Amino acid sequence: MKVSVIVPVRDEEDSIRTLLDGLLNQSRKPDEIVITDGGSTDSTTDIISGYILQGAPIKLIVTKMALPGHGRNLGARAADSEWLGFIDAGIKPDRHWLEYLVKKAEGDATIDVVYGSWAPVTNSFFKECAAIAYVPPPRDSDGESLRPRSITSTLMRKKVWQAVGGFPEYLRSGEDLVFMNRIDAAGFCSVSESRAIVYWQIKPSMTSTFKRFVTYSRNNIRAGLWRDWQLTIFRRYLVLLFLTIPAFWRGASWLLLPFGAWLVLMFARAAVAIRRNRFCFPTKLVRNLGRIFAVTAVIVVLDAAAFIGTFEWLLKDSFRQNPTPVMEADDDA
Secondary structure (H helix, E strand, C coil), rough: CEEEEEEECCCCCCCCCHHHHHHHHCCCCCCEEEEEECCCCCCCCHHHHHHCCCCEEEEEEECCCCCCHHHHHHHHCCCCCCEEECCCCCEECCCCCCHHHHHHHHCCCCCCEEEEEEECCCCHHHHHHHHHCCCCCCEECCCCEECCCCHHEEEEEHEEEEEECCCCCCCCCCCHHHHHHHHHHHHEEEEEEEEEEEEEEEECCCCHHHHHHHHHEEEEEEECCCCHHHHHHHHHHHHHHHHCCCCCHCCHHHHHHHHHHHHHHHHHHHHHHHHHCCCCCCCCCHHHHHHHHHHHHHHHHHHHHHHHHHHHHHCCCCCCCCCCCCCCCCCCC
């Protein structure tokens, strides 16, 4: 069983070594690593070329303005193996990640796709609170503790990628969800392996989190997935908007009521998130008191990003008959 690991990258000079070292030191090494650089302006390609000169089994494809879906498609098309492993830059795989995925696939000839697991890296108080705010905790499923599936920890037959037409290429985000939904609709046999874990870096600041989720919001609508996220937010704020109507005859002081309701809603959502993650991030009462304010602030920022991204979609995408690739800024500051 031969495996090609596919990686789309762009401006990853700070993280690419961690990923490549992690892949090259796997307990079950990939037969090849196919990297598509989608227009890096930093030293990403130079670093990768250095690994190639040292004999690493890496195939580098350099193109311009490639969004993640296009990058993965180019890599998959160039792969020589029957099985494709998908992972992203900015991620560190556990040493046994590929071994566990492969063993799962080899254990049953009917398996077409194996979804591994993933976990956020929470090495700061902000990242911890951000993870609590928007990273879904693992849930028990058939005796395994699993987070929602992610393309960044996946192994599949190349014929699966071919059969569903690859990844959408005009989306900056959400293309993986569309792709995985297509796999479900096509009826391929998919299983999970919780031991095959990768570690994902969370954005380190409120500013970079806001920028990332504006991009997510806009592309979530472009992908037709707005019911999975924005719809719930819009409904909540529509109710709050109705609460402001009496202010027209009762005066501006009435606005204190919807504002108070909004504050209660934000803190309640933060409290629910903290409780939901109590087993992932156990701590004492004092730290939780600090968390509730930080998590509330993150939730407010995520809501704002959902609205701003929606407005961007209205202004830039809603009247386009054929969406075209849009390279979004990706500020990691």
